Amino acid sequence: MTHSDPMDTKKIFNIVAAFIYEQNRxxxxxxxxxxxxxxLWEFAGGKVEQGESHIQALKRECMEELAIEVEPSGLFYQNSHEYEDIIVNLFIYHTKIIKGPVQKLEHEDIRWISSEEIDNYAFCPADKEVLEIIKQNY
Ligand SMILES: Nc1nc2c([nH]c(=O)n2[C@@H]2O[C@H](COP(=O)(O)OP(=O)(O)OP(=O)(O)O)[C@@H](O)[C@H]2O)c(=O)[nH]1
Incomplete structure (x- = not known):
């Protein structure tokens, strides 16, 4: 009997994340x-829960992680990436802060960086391509 491909058993998650750009950072x-x-570094966000829209999930995650009220607008970038443990469908939204200040509630660290500084940070592999787009456009 053949063993099943690990691809078959990996869970797939929809992940929403926020591209929050203010004053060149x-x-x-x-x-x-x-x-x-x-x-590793990432954009704020997380898994979309059952019954949630992307916008609801992103608002919830930004409140949980950063204590900010946000207004997501357009979809900036979308990608699927297979990790060792899971497959992620990543959706990154242009997002504005409606009410701050930003507080570090869950992460190890948070930073405002310019696009020139991207290469100084090790990001989640699924973010590689969008970071190239940011380098070229911001
Ligand atoms: N938030 C976020 N997650 C990302 C990005 N890029 C990327 O590969 N991911 C991956 O997407 C997944 C997000 O899941 P998570 O574990 O942080 O989600 P969560 O906040 O809902 O946590 P939980 O699993 O404890 O409920 C992680 O596997 C993470 O590595 C990104 O830019 N932002």
């Missing part, structure tokens, strides 16, 4: 030590 967050992709 955008917000990046460092993943906690205890989670998958520990200490």
């Amino acid at each position: 955008f917000l990046i967050c460092q993943r906690p030590k205890t989670k998958a992709r520990a200490l």
Whole structure:
């Protein structure tokens, strides 16, 4: 009997994330030590829960992680990426902060960086392509 391909058993998650750009800088967050992709940098966000829209999920995640009220607008970037543990469908939205200030509630660190500084940070692999787009356009 053949063993099933691990592809078949990996869970697939829809992930929403926020591209928050203010005064030539955008917000990046460092993943906690205890989670998958520990200490890699990412855009704020997380898994879309059952029954939630992308917009609802992004608002909830930004409040949970950063204590900010946000208004997501257009979809900026979409990608699927297979990790060792899961497959992510990543949706990154242009997002504005409606009410701050930003507080670091869940991450190891948070930073506002310019596009020139991107190469100084190790990001989640699924973010590689959008970071190239940011480098070219911001
Ligand atoms: N938020 C966010 N997650 C990303 C990005 N890029 C990327 O590959 N991911 C991946 O998407 C997944 C997000 O899941 P998570 O574990 O942070 O989600 P969550 O906040 O709902 O946490 P939970 O699993 O504890 O409920 C992680 O596997 C993470 O590595 C990104 O830019 N932002």
